[in-house]
Amino acid sequence: MNSVVKGWFSEISDELWPGQCFSLKVTKVLHEEKSEFQDIKIVETETYGRVLLLDNVIQCTERDEFAYQELISMIPICAHPNPEKVLIVGGGDGGVAREVVKHPKVCKVHQVEIDGRVVDLSKEFLPFMACGFDSPKMNLTIGDGFEFMKNHKEEFDVIITDSSDPIGPAVSLFQEPYFQLMKNALRPGGIICSQGSSFWIDAQHVKETMDACGQHFKNVSYAMAMVPSYPCGSIGFVIGCLDKKSKLSEPVHKFTTEEVDKLGFRYYTSDVHKAAFVLPRFAEKALGLC
Amino acid sequence: MNSVVKGWFSEISDELWPGQCFSLKVTKVLHEEKSEFQDIKIVETETYGRVLLLDNVIQCTERDEFAYQELISMIPICAHPNPEKVLIVGGGDGGVAREVVKHPKVCKVHQVEIDGRVVDLSKEFLPFMACGFDSPKMNLTIGDGFEFMKNHKEEFDVIITDSSDPIGPAVSLFQEPYFQLMKNALRPGGIICSQGSSFWIDAQHVKETMDACGQHFKNVSYAMAMVPSYPCGSIGFVIGCLDKKSKLSEPVHKFTTEEVDKLGFRYYTSDVHKAAFVLPRFAEKALGLC
Numbered sequence: 001m002n003s004v005v006k007g008w009f010s011e012i013s014d015e016l017w018p019g020q021c022f023s024l025k026v027t028k029v030l031h032e033e034k035s036e037f038q039d040i041k042i043v044e045t046e047t048y049g050r051v052l053l054l055d056n057v058i059q060c061t062e063r064d065e066f067a068y069q070e071l072i073s074m075i076p077i078c079a080h081p082n083p084e085k086v087l088i089v090g091g092g093d094g095g096v097a098r099e100v101v102k103h104p105k106v107c108k109v110h111q112v113e114i115d116g117r118v119v120d121l122s123k124e125f126l127p128f129m130a131c132g133f134d135s136p137k138m139n140l141t142i143g144d145g146f147e148f149m150k151n152h153k154e155e156f157d158v159i160i161t162d163s164s165d166p167i168g169p170a171v172s173l174f175q176e177p178y179f180q181l182m183k184n185a186l187r188p189g190g191i192i193c194s195q196g197s198s199f200w201i202d203a204q205h206v207k208e209t210m211d212a213c214g215q216h217f218k219n220v221s222y223a224m225a226m227v228p229s230y231p232c233g234s235i236g237f238v239i240g241c242l243d244k245k246s247k248l249s250e251p252v253h254k255f256t257t258e259e260v261d262k263l264g265f266r267y268y269t270s271d272v273h274k275a276a277f278v279l280p281r282f283a284e285k286a287l288g289l290c
Numbered sequence: 291m292n293s294v295v296k297g298w299f300s301e302i303s304d305e306l307w308p309g310q311c312f313s314l315k316v317t318k319v320l321h322e323e324k325s326e327f328q329d330i331k332i333v334e335t336e337t338y339g340r341v342l343l344l345d346n347v348i349q350c351t352e353r354d355e356f357a358y359q360e361l362i363s364m365i366p367i368c369a370h371p372n373p374e375k376v377l378i379v380g381g382g383d384g385g386v387a388r389e390v391v392k393h394p395k396v397c398k399v400h401q402v403e404i405d406g407r408v409v410d411l412s413k414e415f416l417p418f419m420a421c422g423f424d425s426p427k428m429n430l431t432i433g434d435g436f437e438f439m440k441n442h443k444e445e446f447d448v449i450i451t452d453s454s455d456p457i458g459p460a461v462s463l464f465q466e467p468y469f470q471l472m473k474n475a476l477r478p479g480g481i482i483c484s485q486g487s488s489f490w491i492d493a494q495h496v497k498e499t500m501d502a503c504g505q506h507f508k509n510v511s512y513a514m515a516m517v518p519s520y521p522c523g524s525i526g527f528v529i530g531c532l533d534k535k536s537k538l539s540e541p542v543h544k545f546t547t548e549e550v551d552k553l554g555f556r557y558y559t560s561d562v563h564k565a566a567f568v569l570p571r572f573a574e575k576a577l578g579l580c
Contacts, residue, residue, distance in 0.1 A: 019314060232523055
């Protein structure tokens with residue numbers, strides 16, 4: 001079932017989410033190729049619009065991608081008093097860039113994506129996300145985020161890691177050495193926010209990522225977003241801050257309803273920011289947050 | 291795909307959630323029958339435990355049913371200053387009853403389930419939910435909730451409607467005459483809470499249910515719970531209160547962490563109660579909540 005069979009794409013992973021499977025009805029395969037790093041597919045679906053698949057895992061769908069992109073971007077940015085310079089690692093589709101550049105205090109955005117083909121194909125087939133690359137604030141590098149950060153110390157206020165799942169090429173982005181690199185690349189008071197999987201799928205893995213983060217950040221937290229097309233229907237973010245006293249769940253900059261609508265947010269509000277940190281009791285316990 | 295094929299149960303509904311499908315790997319079909327009202331299946335799955343299927347739609351899985359049962363029960367009960375007498379309509383598996391009887395202020399619970407076979411089979415195969423029926427607070431009637439309420443006026447503090455999806459036999463539980471019946475069956479200050487579908491699937495349908503509720507309740511609200519095995523990974527509740535001034539998102543009775551753990555809640559906390567009412571911006575707009 002791991003590709004398009006009888007008009008359905010089925011997302012099976014015995015390693016990541018055994019025993020369950022989400023499927024989407026595909027009306028057209030728009031593009032398919034093997035890049036240097038991964039298998040890339042872009043499909044048109046019956047009810048979720050265009051969908052980007054990397055190694056047969058759903059990365060984003062036109063119908064609900066905004067939920068993920070807005071929260072992984074705005075939670076760290078709005079928790080920072082002065083988020084002038086932002087680094088995005090991964091995010092080759094451009095959706096995170098699209099959100100990050102919206103914030104009026106963000107002046108400069110660097111992005112490092114390892115697979116240039118994802119960027120090219122997003123520009124061709126997923127313009128609703130790739131539009132993020134058009135901003136004059138943007139500086140895109142095709143390369144390795146690890147290497148990039150080694151040459152950039154104390155430079156960023158916020159680092160967002162928009163990675164694929166913790167298997168294969170992205171696995172190191174969930175581990176301790178990566179958190180150390182990010183720490184060194186941050187200015188004082190800096191905040192990081194990484195795709196952190198869902199505790200519904202594997203709370204132990206989320207805990208391990210938080211622990212890896214905690215080796216370099218004294219202030220570690222976890223927030224959630226509902227994203228129907230992701231396994232279990234939600235995804236979380238591991239957030240770390242160099243400043244011990246910052247309350248990450250409390251936006252420093254609160255958008256008014258008018259600002260939210262003017263900036264075109266469909267999910268993020270200041271109340272959503274706070275509520276994203278409120279976890280079910282079993283998750284609080286499993287992640288050691290109580 | 292609408293039954294167990296090659297070891298997978300796939301939940302397809304062209305009417306309710308076209309173009310998408312959630313599947314569970316089934317290790318054993320424990321029981322299957324056609325009752326007077328519906329097709330009932332109970333299966334053992336590889337990673338979601340035992341699962342109850344009615345007309346081939348997932349009603350609850352052992353792995354995540356607590357999320358739904360705790361929130362549909364505790365939100366209306368904890369928003370009520372004195373929830374002594376509670377009516378449950380539907381909920382034949384017993385999961386809602388299991389949660390409702392936990393609350394120390396609840397003295398008497400009436401439940402009306404139309405399909406006695408669901409109750410019998412739950413007692414046989416799903417004891418982790420059916421245990422709700424064992425409480426001395428419980429009074430179970432096998433019959434029609436509509437008829438029951440016609441003969442019970444101004445009697446209940448809270449009415450919980452744990453129905454299946456708005457298609458087939460349950461459709462009337464989402465419509466105006468049902469909300470009128472509930473209004474008449476409530477004591478002053480009473481609160482109702484109904485399974486209200488997810489705005490991710492069909493926001494227009496949720497809005498119509500809220501409008502139907504709003505014809506008889508001046509104070510109408512909507513709250514969410516993450517439930518991975520439901521379509522789109524979440525479900526919502528339409529909540530109505532006869533008292534205009536009550537703030538339903540604010541629990542009157544706040545449980546301490548110790549009480550939460552002692553009562554065995556795995557999802558519900560007083561913070562979760564409040565956060566459940568915080569909706570993404572597009573949903574606030576679609577449901578007319580702003």
